Amino acid sequence: MIKVYLYINGTSYTGTNDPIYICYSPIVISSLGLDIDTDEFWYEITYKNTLGQIKYLDVIQEDLIKRSKIVNLSNKGINVIDKKASDLCEYFNKSIQECTRKLPQKILMQSNGWKNGQKSFVLGTRMYSESGIQKVIQLNSEEIKGLSKKGSLDNWKVGVECVISDPVVRFKCYCVAGTILLYFLDAQSFIAHHVGDTSTGKTISNNFAFSMIGDPNILKLAGHSTSTYLEEAANTYSDLPIFLDEVSIQNVEILTEITYVLTNGTEKGRGKKDGGVRKVRHWRIGVLLQKIII
Numbered sequence: 074m075i076k077v078y079l080y081i082n083g084t085s086y087t088g089t090n091d092p093i094y095i096c097y098s099p100i101v102i103s104s105l106g107l108d109i110d111t112d113e114f115w116y117e118i119t120y121k122n123t124l125g126q127i128k129y130l131d132v133i134q135e136d137l138i139k140r141s142k143i144v145n146l147s148n149k150g151i152n153v154i155d156k157k158a159s160d161l162c163e164y165f166n167k168s169i170q171e172c173t174r175k176l177p178q179k180i181l182m183q184s185n186g187w188k189n190g191q192k193s194f195v196l197g198t199r200m201y202s203e204s205g206i207q208k209v210i211q212l213n214s215e216e217i218k219g220l221s222k223k224g225s226l227d228n229w230k231v232g233v234e235c236v237i238s239d240p241v242v243r244f245k246c247y248c249v250a251g252t253i254l255l256y257f258l259d260a261q262s263f264i265a266h267h268v269g270d271t272s273t274g275k276t277i278s279n280n281f282a283f284s285m286i287g288d289p290n291i292l293k294l295a296g297h298s299t300s301t302y303l304e305e306a307a308n309t310y311s312d313l314p315i316f317l318d319e320v321s322i323q324n325v326e327i328l329t330e331i332t333y334v335l336t337n338g339t340e341k342g343r344g345k346k347d348g349g350v351r352k353v354r355h356w357r358i359g360v361l362l363q364k365i366i367i
Contacts, residue, residue: 095161097153098120098122098151100120100151102169103119103177104116105176105178106178106179106180108181117129137166138166140158144158180200182212183212183213186313187312195209196220197217199222219289220286237281239274245361248263252313252314252358262359263359283316292315293318295317296317300330308354308356311357316361317361
């Protein structure tokens, strides 16, 4: 059986010139990515885990050249021990120096919305611009699953034909589409709150509206979410709407805080773990709430 490991040439502890293994998992840097939101470099590493499966992982450069970060990669199935971590860092450092310009390049980002001086718009894994549609990598891949594209515009028009004339449905569609224009209108984030008895069309009207940008069942956020979580969601869905379901179960004081956080358009100032302050992020969003009358 052929075994493929990562090794370096040198003199082993036995005094021979046998290869010195530094990682029992074959691993290479396979592509380079630039996060256009933060200007940070990311690298895709391709490796074979302990089960023999080929895996791909996007990591920032710091994760490849710091010993402590390398050891953490072992949790992903990369078979490397602590005393070999420095050798693996050196391997990655040389790979970056010698191979970076030859690697395939990807565009990465951490949020949706307007980019490149408002010349392109990111929706999920697609970036729309004057030159066409380009595939991009969202680092918050789990959070943007609901922004996937299915079907066609013509089929969507047929599907909503029987309800699009309803004033509530049409108003919510305007809210969803209008959120994309907030930057150009220099308008603030807004909230549209639909209150009513159960089974009066609150959810289905929201579903029709949000179906314009993705899967409403996935995009729907729980009404009892924390303000910290919704702050992250607001940044991820910048220049897009978010759908908060059944806020009637939320504590009134927390709901007031959430309302302020989302419409303020600016996250709370926070410090970094290693000192200093974190860059404050900004957004413009539309928030559609629904509440049952109790």
